[in-house]
Amino acid sequence: MTLNPMHQFEVYRIGPEINIDGVNLSFTNASFFMAVSAILILSLLFFGTKKKLLIPSKIQLITEMSYTFIAKMINDTAGSSAKAFFPFVFTLFMFVLFCNMVGMLPYSFAVTSQIIVTFALAAIVFIGVTITGFIKHGINYLELFVPKGVPIVLLPLIIVIEIISYLARPVSLSVRLFANMLAGHTMLKVFGGFVISLGLLGGWLPLSFTVALTGLEILVAFLQAYVFAILTCIYLNDALNLQH
Amino acid sequence: MKNLKEISTRLEIAKKKIMGNQKSGKSSNVSSLGKALKISTELVAAVVVGSTIGFLLDNWFDTKPLLTICFFIMGVAAGILNVFKSAKKMQEKNKDI
Numbered sequence: 001m002t003l004n005p006m007h008q009f010e011v012y013r014i015g016p017e018i019n020i021d022g023v024n025l026s027f028t029n030a031s032f033f034m035a036v037s038a039i040l041i042l043s044l045l046f047f048g049t050k051k052k053l054l055i056p057s058k059i060q061l062i063t064e065m066s067y068t069f070i071a072k073m074i075n076d077t078a079g080s081s082a083k084a085f086f087p088f089v090f091t092l093f094m095f096v097l098f099c100n101m102v103g104m105l106p107y108s109f110a111v112t113s114q115i116i117v118t119f120a121l122a123a124i125v126f127i128g129v130t131i132t133g134f135i136k137h138g139i140n141y142l143e144l145f146v147p148k149g150v151p152i153v154l155l156p157l158i159i160v161i162e163i164i165s166y167l168a169r170p171v172s173l174s175v176r177l178f179a180n181m182l183a184g185h186t187m188l189k190v191f192g193g194f195v196i197s198l199g200l201l202g203g204w205l206p207l208s209f210t211v212a213l214t215g216l217e218i219l220v221a222f223l224q225a226y227v228f229a230i231l232t233c234i235y236l237n238d239a240l241n242l243q244h
Numbered sequence: 245m246k247n248l249k250e251i252s253t254r255l256e257i258a259k260k261k262i263m264g265n266q267k268s269g270k271s272s273n274v275s276s277l278g279k280a281l282k283i284s285t286e287l288v289a290a291v292v293v294g295s296t297i298g299f300l301l302d303n304w305f306d307t308k309p310l311l312t313i314c315f316f317i318m319g320v321a322a323g324i325l326n327v328f329k330s331a332k333k334m335q336e337k338n339k340d341i
Contacts, residue, residue: 054248055251157318160318161318161321161322161325162322162325164290164293164294164297164315164318164319164322165290165322165323165325165326165329167293167297168286168289168290168292168293168294168319168322168323168326169289171289171292171293172285172286172288172289172290172326175285175288175289176281176282176285179285180281223277223278223281224281226278227278227281227282230278231282234333
């Protein structure tokens with residue numbers, strides 16, 4: 001049972017069952033680790049900004065680095081007009097990053113390996129960006145689906161293709177994060193299982209693989225949070241500056 | 245005050261070093277891995293979305309399997325378009341540097 005590599009993705013209830021109008025709102029292990037990530041982020045930012053030293057302490061340095069990292073990313077990809085969206089992108093990046101990193105700890109649960117979590121995040125981005133585009137440009141936002149210089153005969157086909165490619169955004173955004181985390185954690189577990197079944201004699205090779213894969217997974221955990229944030233910036237850029 | 249001045253000169257030197265590193269393109273390794281992961285899923289996602297729309301419309305108009313096939317092909321086109329767009333974006337970015 002414990003050797004089953006998919007066992008780690010099971011969501012189970014912690015505490016009493018809460019049912020409101022037939023909707024199951026019970027507190028699960030997934031909600032627990034989301035809360036842990038949120039508390040970690042809040043405490044990092046709280047303690048990082050508590051003492052404003054001229055020569056920053058380590059924790060202040062991490063806080064300031066994450067701030068400038070996101071601020072620079074927004075400025076580079078979406079321009080200065082997207083500065084108002086800094087809190088949104090920063091929250092998104094930190095949440096995904098901490099969920100991924102907390103998931104790397106032993107005995108913890110990787111929240112981002114659940115597609116409903118990543119899809120909810122991607123849907124928030126998608127709906128938010130679409131609303132922003134309509135607020136900023138009004139009905140002209142639909143020009144996004146009509147590329148310039150296309151013959152009128154081809155236009156109906158091109159518009160349908162453009163709409164499909166627009167709708168594919170949240171799917172690709174969520175599936176990318178979910179698939180990377182799911183595959184990585186499954187692979188770690190499979191190699192971990194090899195260590196046990198091969199025993200003291202042959203277990204060293206898969207053990208070294210597991211160590212290497214853990215390093216790779218930490219890189220992927222950071223990278224996926226980065227990709228999630230930078231794609232949000234690119235979509236914001238499309239909505240704010242109306243580019244194809 | 246003397247301490248502060250010393251720090252500011254050291255900061256200047258460090259900044260120059262970082263700028264020099266960025267110009268030689270040492271830090272682009274991580275972001276190119278990110279780009280590779282990004283493009284691969286974009287192609288798949290558009291095909292999935294296209295086929296799903298076709299399937300739903302088929303159920304609605306009762307014209308199985310005609311619209312599914314049409315929208316599958318358009319989904320493939322949209323996927324290639326997405327990859328093309330992001331590749332173009334990358335090229336433009338490289339030109340700036």
